[in-house]
Amino acid sequence: MLSLKDILAMSSPMRLATIALLLAQPGVSQTYTDCNPLQSSNCPPDAALGQSIGVDFANGQSDQFSATGNPTYDSNGVSLSVAQQGDAPTLISDWYIMFGRVEITMKSAPGKGIVSSVVLQSNDLDEIDWEWVGTATQQVQSNYFGKGQTGSYNRAALHDAPDCQNTWHKYTIDWTSDEIVWQIDGTTVRALKAEDSLGPYPQTPMQVKFGIWAGGDPSNPQGTIDWAGGVTDYTAGPYTMLVDSISVTDYSTGSEYTWGDQSGTWSSIRSKGGEVNGNIGADTIASGNAPAVTTAAAGSNVEPYSGTHASCSTCSSPGIGGWTVSASSEPSVTNTDYPGLPSGWTVSSSGKVIPPSAAPVIDVPFRLVCLVAGSLASGFVLRLGL
Known part of the structure; x- marks a missing residue:
């Protein structure tokens, strides 16, 4: 050898x-952003949503999202299923928001090793997440990252989501330059002030992505498998995540977003034909008296979603399906x-x-x-x- x-x-x-x-x-497998504006001054503009939209997936495929894998549509909305090794259907928005609100009504997927995810992600790897592990039938995780930096994997939090695999719940992320608010069925479960962010605060234009993958695939690292609840048994599937609808409001206006410099700050973002924060108003969610959350510490059983973010020195390799996690005890x-x-x-x-x-x-x-x-x-x- x-x-x-x-x-x-x-x-x-x-x-x-x-x-x-x-x-x-x-x-x-590869994990990368097509063009990271912190590393190149020649990245193309990001198409802006610049407005509010609502999508009812019971009406079929939406022209607002591009699909990978084989999602199916019926009266329940869009079904994203893992039936065999390699399945990881995902819907990705064809636009970006520059601050905004995302509300998704869904049921997470059951199954050992199965992970359902809703992710806001930017080209420089700012990220805000919801994640559901198939063996946790009453729970959802929230997480965030700035510039792809994981730190000591201490940003995840656990929240009650009763019978989340059989009951429709509405999960909300409200994101402004000042704070991020996570809500379940209209109740705030977590709020993060920008000044309290552990590492860079997410503040650059983001796409919306949601999908399902097998964190318990035998080819994945053991830390990934353990976090996902164990090895996935494909013969017991298919495992399905259901999304009824999604509504998105872009708090900025215009047709596209560009980067004025490579600082990675929100004030450096330019809007063509509009204004950053030009659509922010009374419907913005205030954190109010947000409840205390239990933030994951190194060595706990809460792992960060890391198919799109990375440590500051290298991006993590995705497993089967393209999304993976890294063990919290992973050395720098x-x-x-x-x-x-x-x-x-x-x-x-x-x-x-x-x-x-x-x-x-x-x-x-x-x-x-x-x-x-x-x-x-x-x-x-x-x-x-x-």
């Missing part, structure tokens, strides 16, 4: 071919420049080959790196007749 030293000792063409092959593998990652790697490429302390920040971030088990590199090297040797 080849070591990292062996790979770095390869000739430049062979080494680059090895890395290119890794990037091209369909089974190698440091990257090292090695002689012989292409310019800008590094290797993390866990053996991850990390491309430049502008490229998709690959989280590949080092065994796979060695295997592919070894196979490729053998092919070169045979071809050369050595």
Whole structure:
């Protein structure tokens, strides 16, 4: 088996071919933003919602969302199901909001290892979440991240959601420059003031995403499987998340949002044909007397959703379906420049080959790196007749 030293000792063409092959593998999952405005000044504008909309999925597919996987529609709304390994149907908004309110009426999916998620996410990996684990029939988790930084995984909180797999509940996220408010059926269960944020406060244009995935897939890291409630038994499925309707209000106006600089602050965001906070008004939810919440600490059984956010040094690899979590006891990652790697490429302390920040971030088990590199090297040797 080849070591990292062996790979770095390869000739430049062979080494680059090895890395290119890794990037091209369909089974190698990637987590990245198409263009992170903190790393590039040439990112395209974000299409703005700029208004309020309501979608009743009982009426069928909506032109406001793009679907991945195979969601189905009937009188109950949209069904997102995991029936076999690799299933992870998701609906993603075709627009962004710059502060706003999202209300979704839904039933979470049952099942060991099954995770239902509703996520607001920006191009620079600001994020606000609701998450349901299939073995927790009376509970939902809230979470948030700024600029993809997980910190010490201490931002999640647990909330009562009675019989959430069989009862329709309305889950709300109200997001302004001052605070985030989470509500269940109109009752505030959590409020976060911007000044109390652990790490950067989410404050850049966000898409709305919701879907289901198998955190308990056997190919996932053990920490992911444990957090999701155990190994998923696909033969006992399908496991279905139901969404009746969603309403979204953009608290800003205009047709698109652009970044005035790379500060990542809300005041740097520009609106074409409108105004940031131009639609904020009396319907904004005030936190009032928000109840105290139990925030997860390192070592607890509450894990953050990390298919889209990352530590400040590297993005986490998604598991089957594209969304995954990382164990709260995961050590911090440091990257090292090695002689012989292409310019800008590094290797993390866990053996991850990390491309430049502008490229998709690959989280590949080092065994796979060695295997592919070894196979490729053998092919070169045979071809050369050595």
